[in-house]
Amino acid sequence: DAKxxxxxxxxxxxxxxxxxPCNHSTISGTDYIHWYRQLPSQGPEYVIxxxxxxxxxxxxxxxxxxxxxxSTLILHRxxxxxxxxxxxxLREQGGSEKLVFGKGTKLTVNP
Amino acid sequence: xxxxxxxxKYLFRKEGQNVTLSCEQNLNHDAMYWYRQDPGQxxxxxxxxQIVNDFQKGDIAEGYSVSREKKESFPLTVTSAQxxxxxxxxxxxxxxxxxxxSPLHFGNGTRLTVT
Numbered sequence: 001d002a003k004x005x006x007x008x009x010x011x012x013x014x015x016x017x018x019x020x021p022c023n024h025s026t027i028s029g030t031d032y033i034h035w036y037r038q039l040p041s042q043g044p045e046y047v048i049x050x051x052x053x054x055x056x057x058x059x060x061x062x063x064x065x066x067x068x069x070x071s072t073l074i075l076h077r078x079x080x081x082x083x084x085x086x087x088x089x090l091r092e093q094g095g096s097e098k099l100v101f102g103k104g105t106k107l108t109v110n111p
Numbered sequence: 112x113x114x115x116x117x118x119x120k121y122l123f124r125k126e127g128q129n130v131t132l133s134c135e136q137n138l139n140h141d142a143m144y145w146y147r148q149d150p151g152q153x154x155x156x157x158x159x160x161q162i163v164n165d166f167q168k169g170d171i172a173e174g175y176s177v178s179r180e181k182k183e184s185f186p187l188t189v190t191s192a193q194x195x196x197x198x199x200x201x202x203x204x205x206x207x208x209x210x211x212x213s214p215l216h217f218g219n220g221t222r223l224t225v226t
Contacts, residue, residue, distance in 0.1 A: 091212075
């Protein structure tokens with residue numbers, strides 16, 4: 001069973017910010033929130049991850065709710081190359097590593 | 112540059128034949144994984160390994176086999192017992208099995224078509 005819930009699809013315009021939501025209401029205190037993205041016919045690419053605090057890197061920002069039951073991946077200025085399927089997953093401390101990748105959110109970026 | 116190499120990119124086989132997909136990593140990672148992806152679907156875990164000579168079944172291991180004789184290599188064999196083998200197969204690695212504060216690294220996949 002998926003531990004995270006994401007919208008099936010979202011649309012954005014080029015050079016505008018994009019906020020991709022993820023719900024993980026059953027998250028435990030030691031679960032890390034990871035985001036990956038996948039272009040057609042390629043393997044997923046790591047984007048960002050975090051535990052409690054908001055995180056920034058060169059690709060994106062991750063905003064984590066105070067109760068950690070949801071998070072938002074923020075692409076500050078979408079480009080056509082950001083069009084992909086985005087996956088939000090939880091990695092457990094001491095878990096079995098049976099990571100669950102749902103269908104993710106398909107992001108369309110309009111020129 | 113370090114990374115994961117999967118070969119070949121495309122593979123075609125006749126029904127009833129076993130086929131082995133290659134996965135090699137030079138990241139010095141202990142943990143390796145095999146996933147299967149069907150069109151429009153998420154990833155499903157086939158097998159994973161946390162160390163050489165050790166591997167565990169994932170959610171859909173039936174009809175598949177793996178080996179981990181070297182740290183760098185984790186080949187997947189799709190046997191004739193796998194009822195629907197046509198799919199996109201992805202290999203991944205991580206520093207260690209219990210390392211949630213580190214990312215997964217994926218290869219670019221092998222698309223297997225069985226007719």
